[in-house]
Amino acid sequence: MKRSKADIIYVLIQFVLFILFILEIAQLRFVLPDIVSTVGIIGVFIGFIIILISLLQLNKYLSPFPSPKPGSSLIQNGLYKYIRHPMYTGILMLLLGYSIYVSSGYKLLVTFLLFVLFTFKSRYEEERLAGSFKGYSGYKKKTGRFFPKIKV
Secondary structure (H helix, E strand, C coil), X not given: CCCCHHHHHHHHHXXXXXXXXXXXXXXXXXXXXXXXXXXXXXHHHHHHHHHHHHHHHHHHHCCCCCCCCCCCCCCCCHHHHCXXXXXXXXXXXXXXXXXXXXXXXXXXXXXXXXXXXXXXXHHHHHHHHHHHCCCHHHHHHHCECCCCCCXX
């Protein structure tokens, strides 16, 4: 299947941001109390668990590209019952937690840029999903993008 330009651009930007996250700018480091660092480690752990569960639930439908794989089906159980993009949630939580743990303003900035990218990428992805799956609009109304919807 031929990928669209948008699919490739989103994945390339994501890859570049992941590479940039590995780097560090020492001048943007800061000092946090130990308790905050502990919260960061908890975020890393929770993010890792969310990523792992999402990988297992997506199984053969996993793809870095926002367009759904041909022959895929809409997953609406497990984490996907509550969140439309738990993989992005897990990545963001893991990177945010690690950024806090190592007290890196630079890594926090890259994590924020990934959040912005995932917001745009998920909007594009949802347009593609709505075109591929008849029940997507109803599913979208019931679930949150990155976090469960809070019912008031």
